Amino acid sequence: MSRLHDLNFFVKLGTAFALMIVAWLAPDWRWGIPFAALVLALLWVTRVPKLGGYLKGAGLLTLMVIVSWMINLLLQGIAPLDALAIAAKMAARLVATTALFYFVMETSTPGAILAACSAARLPAVATLVLSLLFGIIPMLRDEFERIADAQRARGMEIDDVSFLKKLRFALARGVPLLVQAIRTAHAISFSLTLYGFDLSRKRTTWRDVGLMVEPRMTWKDPIR
Amino acid sequence: MLLAADKLTLGFGTSEPLLRDATLALAPGGRLLVCGATGSGKTTLMMTLAGVIPQITPIARYEGRVALNGEDVATLLRDALFSRVGYVAQSAEDQLWDLSVEDIIAFPLENRATPRDEVRARVRYLMEDLELTELAGRRVLTLSGGERRMVVLAAALASRPELLVLDEPTTGLDPAARERLCRALEQAAEHVSGVVIAEQDPAHLAPVTQSLALIAEGTLSAVTPLAPALDDAALWTRAGLLPPRKPSGLRPAVTPGRELLRVRGLQTRLARASGKPVLDGLDLTLRAGEVLGVIGRNGAGKTTLMKSVLGLMPVAAGEIALDGQAAQGWTTARRARHIAYVPQSMRQILFHMTAAEEVAFARSMGEGHEDTETVLARYGLGGQGETNPFALSARQQGQLGLACAEASGAAIAIVDEPLLARDLAGRALLETFLGRMTSQGRAVMLISHDLELVDDVATRLALVGEGHIPYDGPVGEGWQSRAFAALGWPAPYGTARESAA
Numbered sequence: 001m002s003r004l005h006d007l008n009f010f011v012k013l014g015t016a017f018a019l020m021i022v023a024w025l026a027p028d029w030r031w032g033i034p035f036a037a038l039v040l041a042l043l044w045v046t047r048v049p050k051l052g053g054y055l056k057g058a059g060l061l062t063l064m065v066i067v068s069w070m071i072n073l074l075l076q077g078i079a080p081l082d083a084l085a086i087a088a089k090m091a092a093r094l095v096a097t098t099a100l101f102y103f104v105m106e107t108s109t110p111g112a113i114l115a116a117c118s119a120a121r122l123p124a125v126a127t128l129v130l131s132l133l134f135g136i137i138p139m140l141r142d143e144f145e146r147i148a149d150a151q152r153a154r155g156m157e158i159d160d161v162s163f164l165k166k167l168r169f170a171l172a173r174g175v176p177l178l179v180q181a182i183r184t185a186h187a188i189s190f191s192l193t194l195y196g197f198d199l200s201r202k203r204t205t206w207r208d209v210g211l212m213v214e215p216r217m218t219w220k221d222p223i224r
Numbered sequence: 225m226l227l228a229a230d231k232l233t234l235g236f237g238t239s240e241p242l243l244r245d246a247t248l249a250l251a252p253g254g255r256l257l258v259c260g261a262t263g264s265g266k267t268t269l270m271m272t273l274a275g276v277i278p279q280i281t282p283i284a285r286y287e288g289r290v291a292l293n294g295e296d297v298a299t300l301l302r303d304a305l306f307s308r309v310g311y312v313a314q315s316a317e318d319q320l321w322d323l324s325v326e327d328i329i330a331f332p333l334e335n336r337a338t339p340r341d342e343v344r345a346r347v348r349y350l351m352e353d354l355e356l357t358e359l360a361g362r363r364v365l366t367l368s369g370g371e372r373r374m375v376v377l378a379a380a381l382a383s384r385p386e387l388l389v390l391d392e393p394t395t396g397l398d399p400a401a402r403e404r405l406c407r408a409l410e411q412a413a414e415h416v417s418g419v420v421i422a423e424q425d426p427a428h429l430a431p432v433t434q435s436l437a438l439i440a441e442g443t444l445s446a447v448t449p450l451a452p453a454l455d456d457a458a459l460w461t462r463a464g465l466l467p468p469r470k471p472s473g474l475r476p477a478v479t480p481g482r483e484l485l486r487v488r489g490l491q492t493r494l495a496r497a498s499g500k501p502v503l504d505g506l507d508l509t510l511r512a513g514e515v516l517g518v519i520g521r522n523g524a525g526k527t528t529l530m531k532s533v534l535g536l537m538p539v540a541a542g543e544i545a546l547d548g549q550a551a552q553g554w555t556t557a558r559r560a561r562h563i564a565y566v567p568q569s570m571r572q573i574l575f576h577m578t579a580a581e582e583v584a585f586a587r588s589m590g591e592g593h594e595d596t597e598t599v600l601a602r603y604g605l606g607g608q609g610e611t612n613p614f615a616l617s618a619r620q621q622g623q624l625g626l627a628c629a630e631a632s633g634a635a636i637a638i639v640d641e642p643l644l645a646r647d648l649a650g651r652a653l654l655e656t657f658l659g660r661m662t663s664q665g666r667a668v669m670l671i672s673h674d675l676e677l678v679d680d681v682a683t684r685l686a687l688v689g690e691g692h693i694p695y696d697g698p699v700g701e702g703w704q705s706r707a708f709a710a711l712g713w714p715a716p717y718g719t720a721r722e723s724a725a
Contacts, residue, residue, distance in 0.1 A: 139365075150573035152557050204333075
């Protein structure tokens with residue numbers, strides 16, 4: 001875990017927006033691809049969790065973007081090399097954008113987001129929306145992996161099989177994932193009510209929040 | 225009265241209400257234990273006493289009144305109510321989401337705009353008091369069931385409630401954690417005026433409760449003193465519960481058969497903060513006909529052992545053999561054809577649309593041949609074949625787990641903390657499962673913190689601690705071993721049971 005992960009959520013979010021704008025202003029693929037590669041390298045250097053999974057998804061995204069843009073541009077009569085250059089530029093933009101927000105999402109726990117929002121004295125509704133928006137995807141992704149482990153533990157061979165079988169088994173995870181998503185939503189709603197979350201009241205936080213957000217409580221100077 | 229329930233009738237829309245005309249009163253300083261079998265209505269009653277029903281979870285039939293210091297909990301403003309009532313649900317997961325330990329404990333205070341220094345001081349106090357400091361910074365969803373429960377308890381105590389309502393708080397706790405829970409409840413007496421606890425086993429919480437009410441057949445008994453009731457075996461049996469001080473029985477005697485599982489020098493990649501592997505040089509065998517009771521502190525490595533054997537966790541060194549064949553290189557799925565896994569929460573491993581499909585799938589993965597309906601009926605699920613597994617109660621899902629494990633024909637079953645064994649009907653189902661497995665030359669690894677259960681049904685005891693197995697041998701001798709003494713836990717059934725062994 002890099003110290004960068006403890007950066008204040010809003011600093012990360014603001015930086016991600018700024019870099020995303022740079023990616024979208026890149027004039028062509030000669031600038032766009034190196035910039036996207038630089039962003040990916042940043043993710044690797046800062047040891048963002050589960051980067052392998054993201055790279056697989058990004059690879060698929062790149063392929064889909066290039067293919068769809070190529071078809072579109074070729075149908076409009078643009079020369080293949082020119083079409084490829086445009087498609088590569090678009091793919092680079094998307095990779096850079098998704099990578100930047102993947103960094104924000106993976107390195108910001110819902111607790112750290114709650115703390116940053118509370119310290120900024122944001123309205124409770126904004127606090128809640130931001131925490132859930134950036135927190136729920138990793139939660140569901142972890143759940144998806146846990147269900148895969150459960151399938152393996154019941155004898156379902158999901159690793160050493162054809163792509164189609166893998167896909168079928170992945171779809172079988174949909175039912176428990178849906179159930180779990182509903183349970184998670186219920187647990188969040190239940191705990192918000194039980195623990196006094198009120199949209200009309202601004203929260204406080206136990207964390208020390210500045211440029212960095214205190215990740216855990218330490219016992220160097222115990223009270224008792 | 226601090227808490228008064230008057231003629232409560234509660235139901236979920238079926239013709240018969242779950243609970244009829246329940247009446248109880250709790251004076252300030254009162255500590256009440258409510259016991260009943262699974263499905264008797266304890267959870268519904270606890271939710272109602274806490275005001276969760278009807279404030280958060282409305283139900284079809286709610287008659288009568290619950291008053292907190294004379295005020296109707298159904299009409300109090302939610303925030304005012306839940307700042308005066310601390311509640312720990314039966315399933316701690318129902319009130320947790322992906323926050324850190326400190327976040328969860330601080331959550332009620334932060335939401336009520338308590339100043340930061342005060343929040344920090346309170347969180348520190350509770351984490352030290354409940355010995356949770358080792359968990360600082362951990363995300364609660366990565367904790368064990370017992371650890372999660374202690375965190376939720378800390379959150380319930382955070383806002384210094386007048387009334388604390390705990391629904392089966394000892395579930396998943398090892399004996400040391402149960403003692404910490406009792407200590408915390410004693411210390412909470414300074415701030416918490418009344419405590420109501422629902423449990424199936426009264427023995428663990430007897431030191432911190434004074435009175436008892438039993439639920440059976442939709443009726444709540446009158447409140448009576450707890451101490452004399454503990455020796456009244458008939459009282460508990462009538463309520464469908466295992467008597468807390470039941471006499472010792474004979475331990476099952478077996479002659480173990482061939483070796484089904486052999487683990488040698490197992491070392492995990494997963495390491496503790498000190499860098500020491502969670503399991504380091506662990507040896508274990510399991511033979512046909514055995515029920516191996518596996519015990520150890522919360523976090524000792526029992527789950528890691530199970531996951532390593534199943535192939536769900538990477539192993540740094542060591543050998544694992546299943547049925548005499550080296551299995552280190554096998555995929556999890558291949559190992560699972562030899563090992564059926566029944567987790568504490570079956571929701572984790574269900575993924576079909578009907579109970580019958582779950583059993584059929586289990587059978588197709590192994591060597592089972594019995595028809596689905598027969599297996600389901602054996603475990604109390606006759607006629608439920610077409611029910612969606614997620615629509616079953618947690619208890620029924622546990623029964624389905626046993627049915628699937630048996631149907632799979634797997635030589636070994638790993639049963640992790642079988643909660644259904646805490647009442648008479650559930651214990652009978654578990655004993656049916658164990659009897660059938662062992663009589664067919666199969667074996668069971670039973671992981672549990674319920675030492676009485678282990679004492680009753682295990683044929684051998686293995687204690688996990690310090691990364692290996694410091695004791696592996698006969699059950700009776702295990703309770704008197706140096707390794708068990710080092711845990712500082714009371715032996716099950718006390719000394720009387722030991723001499724019977």
